[in-house]
Amino acid sequence: MAQATRWIVLKFGGTSVSRRNRWDTIGRLAAKRMAAGDDGGTRVLVVVSALSGVTNALQAIASAPVGEDIAAPFAELVERHRAFCADLDLDADAVVGQRLAALQALAVDPRATPRALDWQAEVMAQGELLSSTIGVAYLAGQGLDVGWCDARQWLDAVSLPNQSAWAQRLSVNCRHEHDAALVERFSAQPTRALITQGFIARHADGGTAVLGRGGSDTSAAYFGALLKAERVEIWTDVPGMFSANPREVPDARLLARLDYAEAQEIATTGAKVLHPRSIAPCRDARVPISILDTERPELPGTRIDASAVTVPGVKAISRRNGVVLVAMESIGMWQQVGFLADIFERFKRHGLSVDLIGSSETNVTISLDPSENLVTGNVLEALAADLAEVCRVKVIAPCAAITLVGRGMRSLLHRLSDIWATFGRERVHLISQSSNDLNLTFVIDEADADGLLPQLHAELIRGGAMPVRDESVFGPSWREIAHGRPQRAAPWWAAARERLLQQAQAGTPRYAYDLATVRARAAELVATTAVDHCYFAIKANPHADILRTVVEQGFGLECVSQGELDHVFATVPELSPRRVLFTPSFAPRREYEAAFARGVTVTIDNLEALQNWPELFRGREIWLRLDLGHGEGHHEKVRTGGIAAKFGLPTARLDAFVAAARALGVRITGLHAHLGSGIDDPRHWREVYAQLAGLADAVDTVETIDIGGGLPVAYMPDSPVFDLAAWRAGIEEIKQAYPRYRLAVEPGRYLVAEAGVLLLAVTQVVEKDGVRRIGADAGMNALMRPAMYEAWHGIHNLSRVDGATVSFDIVGPICETGDVLGRDRLLPSATAEGDVLLIADAGAYGMSMANTYNLRAMPAEDVLND
Ligand SMILES: *Cc1c(COP(=O)(O)O)cnc(C)c1O
Numbered sequence: 001m002a003q004a005t006r007w008i009v010l011k012f013g014g015t016s017v018s019r020r021n022r023w024d025t026i027g028r029l030a031a032k033r034m035a036a037g038d039d040g041g042t043r044v045l046v047v048v049s050a051l052s053g054v055t056n057a058l059q060a061i062a063s064a065p066v067g068e069d070i071a072a073p074f075a076e077l078v079e080r081h082r083a084f085c086a087d088l089d090l091d092a093d094a095v096v097g098q099r100l101a102a103l104q105a106l107a108v109d110p111r112a113t114p115r116a117l118d119w120q121a122e123v124m125a126q127g128e129l130l131s132s133t134i135g136v137a138y139l140a141g142q143g144l145d146v147g148w149c150d151a152r153q154w155l156d157a158v159s160l161p162n163q164s165a166w167a168q169r170l171s172v173n174c175r176h177e178h179d180a181a182l183v184e185r186f187s188a189q190p191t192r193a194l195i196t197q198g199f200i201a202r203h204a205d206g207g208t209a210v211l212g213r214g215g216s217d218t219s220a221a222y223f224g225a226l227l228k229a230e231r232v233e234i235w236t237d238v239p240g241m242f243s244a245n246p247r248e249v250p251d252a253r254l255l256a257r258l259d260y261a262e263a264q265e266i267a268t269t270g271a272k273v274l275h276p277r278s279i280a281p282c283r284d285a286r287v288p289i290s291i292l293d294t295e296r297p298e299l300p301g302t303r304i305d306a307s308a309v310t311v312p313g314v315k316a317i318s319r320r321n322g323v324v325l326v327a328m329e330s331i332g333m334w335q336q337v338g339f340l341a342d343i344f345e346r347f348k349r350h351g352l353s354v355d356l357i358g359s360s361e362t363n364v365t366i367s368l369d370p371s372e373n374l375v376t377g378n379v380l381e382a383l384a385a386d387l388a389e390v391c392r393v394k395v396i397a398p399c400a401a402i403t404l405v406g407r408g409m410r411s412l413l414h415r416l417s418d419i420w421a422t423f424g425r426e427r428v429h430l431i432s433q434s435s436n437d438l439n440l441t442f443v444i445d446e447a448d449a450d451g452l453l454p455q456l457h458a459e460l461i462r463g464g465a466m467p468v469r470d471e472s473v474f475g476p477s478w479r480e481i482a483h484g485r486p487q488r489a490a491p492w493w494a495a496a497r498e499r500l501l502q503q504a505q506a507g508t509p510r511y512a513y514d515l516a517t518v519r520a521r522a523a524e525l526v527a528t529t530a531v532d533h534c535y536f537a538i539k540a541n542p543h544a545d546i547l548r549t550v551v552e553q554g555f556g557l558e559c560v561s562q563g564e565l566d567h568v569f570a571t572v573p574e575l576s577p578r579r580v581l582f583t584p585s586f587a588p589r590r591e592y593e594a595a596f597a598r599g600v601t602v603t604i605d606n607l608e609a610l611q612n613w614p615e616l617f618r619g620r621e622i623w624l625r626l627d628l629g630h631g632e633g634h635h636e637k638v639r640t641g642g643i644a645a646k647f648g649l650p651t652a653r654l655d656a657f658v659a660a661a662r663a664l665g666v667r668i669t670g671l672h673a674h675l676g677s678g679i680d681d682p683r684h685w686r687e688v689y690a691q692l693a694g695l696a697d698a699v700d701t702v703e704t705i706d707i708g709g710g711l712p713v714a715y716m717p718d719s720p721v722f723d724l725a726a727w728r729a730g731i732e733e734i735k736q737a738y739p740r741y742r743l744a745v746e747p748g749r750y751l752v753a754e755a756g757v758l759l760l761a762v763t764q765v766v767e768k769d770g771v772r773r774i775g776a777d778a779g780m781n782a783l784m785r786p787a788m789y790e791a792w793h794g795i796h797n798l799s800r801v802d803g804a805t806v807s808f809d810i811v812g813p814i815c816e817t818g819d820v821l822g823r824d825r826l827l828p829s830a831t832a833e834g835d836v837l838l839i840a841d842a843g844a845y846g847m848s849m850a851n852t853y854n855l856r857a858m859p860a861e862d863v864l865n866d
Contacts, residue, residue: 005187007229008033009045011198011220014052015237016294017131020087020138025294027139029235030146030193042230044193047151047220048135050127051084055199058127062120066113074107081130088138095137099130117169121200121208124170128197128216136195147191154186155201155222157209171212174201176225176281183227196223214275221278225285232282232289234274239293239481240302241271243316243466246478249457251720253468254475255302255315262315262407263289263304265438269403270318279304300475312408313467314460319453320403321446322370323355324380325396325429328387330362340364342390350383356401356432356441364391365430367401367443396429400449402456403441406466410437415465419456421636426452458680461716462634463790468718469824477718488714488721491840492517493757496864500759501798503862504836508761509778510860511847513541515549517755518843522553525747528728530735532742535581537709538564540748540844541756544571545863550751551575558746560584562591565598581706581746583625583672585647589613596620603672603706605648610660622661623670623706626651628691632684633676633710635789641675648673651695658699667701670744674708677749682723684710685745686730693738704742707731711750715792715841722750749844756843758783758859759798762835763813772808774827776837779812779819782859783842784849787818794840795821800828810837814854 010029016022030044049055057077061070078100085092092100103126106112111119128151136148157172198216203209211218217234224232241263244252258266260283267276273291282289288305330339343364347354356367380395387393404419406412410433423442430443460466468474476485492514493500500512525534535558536550542564547557551572556579559565568580577599584591585605592609593616595602604610605625610617627648631639640647649657661668671692675684688707696702714721735743760776767773785791795810805826812819821839850858 005183005227006042007045007187007223007227008042009047009220009224009227009229009232010235011047011216011233012049012235012294013216013237014049014055016235017048017135018051018084022294023088023135023138024142025297026135027142027144029297030139031144034192043187045149045223045227045229046135046146046193046195047198047216047223048128048131048195049198049216050131051080054080054127054131055124058124062115062123064115066115070112071104071107074104077126078104081134085134088134090134090137090141096130096133099126099133102126103130117165118203118205118207121169121203121210124210125197125200125208128199132195132197139193139195144193145191146193146195147189149189149194149196151197151200151219151223152202152208154182154196154226155219157201157203159204167212169203169209172201172203172209174211174218174222176222176284178226178228178285186227214277217275217278218281221281221287221289224287224289225281228285229287232287234278234289234291235294236273236291237294238273238291239296239299239478240291240475241266241273241316242478243314243468243474244318244453244457245270248319249317249454250479250482251454251457251477253477254299254481255473256300256471256475257473258302258304258315259306259407260304261436261438262405263302265405265434265436266316266318269316269401269405269439269441270320271316273302296481299481311467311470311473312406312411313470313473314404314406314409314412314465315473316405317453317457317460318403318405319449320369320401321398321449323397323399323401323443323446324368324370325365325399325443326368326383326387327363327365327394327396329392329394330364331391339390343387346383346386346390349386350379352379352383356430356443358430358432367399367430367432369401398446399429399443400446401441401443402449402452403439404460404465405439408437409433409440412465415463416440416460418459418463418636419465422452422456422459425630425642462792464823479720480718488717491754493838493840497798497801499864500757500838501836504759504761504798507860508759508836509776509782510759510862511756511842512759512862512864513543513546513752513756513843515545515755515863515865518546518549518751519553521751521755522550522555524724525745525750526554528731530728530732530743531745533704533744535579535706535744535746536751537746537748538568539848541752541846541848542567543847543861543863545865546752546755547571551579556580558583558748559600561587562594565595565600569598581623583623583674583746589616592616601670603670607649607653607657607660610657610664610666614664617661617664617666619665621667621669623672623704624649624657624668625672625674626654626692626695628673628675628688631676632679632681634678634680634712635791637789638677639675640677641673654695654699668699669701670704670706671696671699671702672706672708674706674710674746677710678712679710680712680720680722682726683730685727686734689731689734689738689743693734693741696738696741702741704744705738706744706746709745709747709749711747713749713753713841713844715753715794717794751844753841753844756841756846758839758842758846760837760839762797762831762833762837764833765808765831772806774808774810774831774837776810776812776821778856778859779814779821780816781812781814781853781856782850783821783839783846784851785842785845786821787816788849793822793842795825795827796838796840797828797831797835798838799835800830803828803830805829813856 082092198219242252292301355369535556558581580600582595583603603623631641763775780787806829810821
């Protein structure tokens, strides 16, 4: 038998054992694993839950008030299992006749009336006993060498100090030290595969005990540890653990590999895939755990083991709702020594376990996690009354705890600036950082947490705190698993390689713009029926050919300075001033005068301008830019709304502005809001229109509502492509609700970003302290976005398309540490001096922000027009 003691433990939950085809899957998976070892020495232990819904029904019976009829629900369960046997073409009497009789006997057991704890455990154990028995009969019938085994012979409940009698029977822990003699006895069972029950164990008195919540996962882990199994496979109906709950964050990434501590933390702080209790036994025994999807067995799932590469970084973000905060203010006279002991004693008295703690000299705030505690109104009231003897108490609920999990959290703080900024806009009650450096938790009001996770998740990726490029840890996104990889057309420059290489010969750095791409983007927007006016924000790229191209497509132009106005009319002299907007910020008075003289539409965004320059505005038509109280966008520095931003009149001052305008005979004919750049949520613009339309009704003279620009482009290969159809549908719908206004948009980036590339030449390739760097002949001087916004641009070696790749940082020649165009990029290992690098999606805010810092020359520009 010695060579036959390598075990793999497979666990299947309720939904995986409730249908015939699922049992076929179980049989197939078990057979495959037994066939895998070349010596045929691998054996399989299958741990199963009860059929779905059965444990809940049994629990209801076990805890039914005394006197309530329990015979009927027992009879229903008998029927359910008989029907399932019929589905499997099994003779129910032969297979489970005795078990069903035993089940019904429990209804008339003398222990039933007092609802004795040992009787309750026995009742609850019936579901697994039945499902495992049925499964063995079915798979044996299919020819699998499989036998039944009673988990209670192998799993011994241990009682812990401080445990209540209830917990010692209905929420037990089990002994799980590896024991060679036990493995030998276990392996002496005759069949190669065995099926046993999750959730149940033997009580010290020889009777039945149950493991409580998450019991089946934990049983599998105990068996894995006892047998020192090759691995434990938890088969579920999701592909594994994710970097966030995929239902809330479709871009959440599958976590391919985790170490035990990280997995424990993720399971504890939110992910429901694996019960947190089930990790410790495997960790202690160093048995790897795999989480796999019964519906998609070909996916690799999540593997948890000791040798997981532990790259520092945020691996997951989770949210727990229903968290209760208890803030306790010490009362002046109360002794300082022993204050904490006094309050915690009271939590213990009420059976409450404390999760997070924040403390100051006079205040201690703790959180209660509803999944660990029975926090009812009654319990809280009693606790508060009790605590009131030693402190002033305030209960804050319901709260949400949002937790970032990952190794080395403290070394990541510099990458979390956007996260802090986002929380800075909410009311944060408590911040807690775990002493094991694995988590950082923010507690906010539950209502404020809605919609926050997708944003935080995107910020973690953007800021580099969540290292999703590391494929050993991060698998595909949920969206990709569910819908396939987003189909992206190849970029225009892929077909223009030879030409671009040739152009680079004329000198680098140089930008190249593809007018066909500009035209295509412009046409998409003009074709939106709900949009009455499109303006191109020329600051994104004022190249003359681009301006002429978008004007030909039907766009007007939006300028933010007198220089831009002069440039526009010099470039497109025939353009009617009616099609030009002037939307400056803190511009000098003379620029407004010049704009009025040109006859363009002037937008102002503060009351002081009207008050200080009444003669400038008297009798004019203007548009008014509003701050709707919040900013949006891909980086703190591009959010142009909210208290921190200098733009826009706060809505609270609208009435005062309207009154001042009336007094001067100024007609407000447009309302405008542009709240940021690179906004991913396509619903943003319809909300802006709705808000502005609501305000416009009160202003009375408004004809046009301008909902700004800010449409994003997908810079990263796995960022979702902007859902323009959803954007359109949203504004079309809202336009129908408020049809009397003309609707204007003013995108910049969307039209030109993908149309432009920056060509650079490699200057030097250097390795320093293990970091390989490719130097280019321009950096932040030619393209400021990475240094300024931590923006990500694709970087390609145009001279070498094939060959092995290694990871490089790509840096420029500017004397600034921040002069980095990209970090950790896979580029040909043969990259050498003179190679041409292409920086993708550089058409927006590239050349227009370039400068001559360090007295380096400005980039050249070429236009491709075919
Ligand atoms: C910059 C700017 C835009 C364009 O923003 P994008 O994110 O490039 O679309 C639109 N309106 C105003 C007022 C701007 O300043």
